[in-house]
Amino acid sequence: DVKVTQSSRYLVKRTGEKVFLECVQDMDHENMFWYRQDPGLGLRLIYFSYDVKMKEKGDIPEGYSVSREKKERFSLILESASTNQTSMYLCASTSQGTNEKLFFGSGTQLSVL
Amino acid sequence: DQQVKQNSPSLSVQEGRISILNCDYTNSMFDYFLWYKKYPAEGPTFLISISSIKDKNEDGRFTVFLNKSAKHLSLHIVPSQPGDSAVYFCAASDLSGNQFYFGTGTSLTVIP
Numbered sequence: 001d002v003k004v005t006q007s008s009r010y011l012v013k014r015t016g017e018k019v020f021l022e023c024v025q026d027m028d029h030e031n032m033f034w035y036r037q038d039p040g041l042g043l044r045l046i047y048f049s050y051d052v053k054m055k056e057k058g059d060i061p062e063g064y065s066v067s068r069e070k071k072e073r074f075s076l077i078l079e080s081a082s083t084n085q086t087s088m089y090l091c092a093s094t095s096q097g098t099n100e101k102l103f104f105g106s107g108t109q110l111s112v113l
Numbered sequence: 114d115q116q117v118k119q120n121s122p123s124l125s126v127q128e129g130r131i132s133i134l135n136c137d138y139t140n141s142m143f144d145y146f147l148w149y150k151k152y153p154a155e156g157p158t159f160l161i162s163i164s165s166i167k168d169k170n171e172d173g174r175f176t177v178f179l180n181k182s183a184k185h186l187s188l189h190i191v192p193s194q195p196g197d198s199a200v201y202f203c204a205a206s207d208l209s210g211n212q213f214y215f216g217t218g219t220s221l222t223v224i225p
């Protein structure tokens with residue numbers, strides 16, 4: 001069974017803290033993505049990666065960075081957490097090519113106080 | 114600019130009736146369309162997809178229709194069940210297959 005695993009389901013952090021969200025997939029997928037989901041705004045792409053050590057900005061990259069040192073692992077970093085980064089964060093992966101579907105992790109609900 | 118739109122934020126349907134969720138897109142280069150279902154505090158799960166070469170795909174109670182000329186797709190759930198209550202996202206991928214564009218979601222409530 002395919003799996004995308006996010007390290008935490010719930011996380012509470014203080015303003016200004018550095019936050020790491022980890023994601024691991026076991027499907028040997030080339031592509032990995034980080035989204036955030038907010039009510040009424042749908043899923044918005046933060047960053048994605050097509051290969052190890054490669055990253056591309058999505059629609060809302062400000063305040064975030066990413067790291068992909070290994071094919072199976074894609075980390076999202078909040079350099080200095082702010083209250084407007086309180087959100088549900090979703091990691092996803094897929095194979096390269098057409099007509100492939102995204103597989104999502106179970107999400108991390110981050111609250112920044 | 115939002116390339117995939119779901120104009121109905123919410124929908125309520127009686128159990129046993131048909132649920133119809135709609136989605137519009139603007140980019141004619143989109144090649145593959147997907148529907149995801151999401152429960153609160155969980156990640157989205159894949160429901161059904163359709164390639165641009167088809168106009169209909171069916172899987173059990175779920176059917177997706179694609180009208181390319183109108184740039185419109187819809188998800189039909191028949192019969193609707195209370196367990197179908199969730200947020201539904203439509204998504205589209207471009208010809209590269211490497212980018213996915215999501216709508217803002219429709220919250221479906223099926224009333225017992």
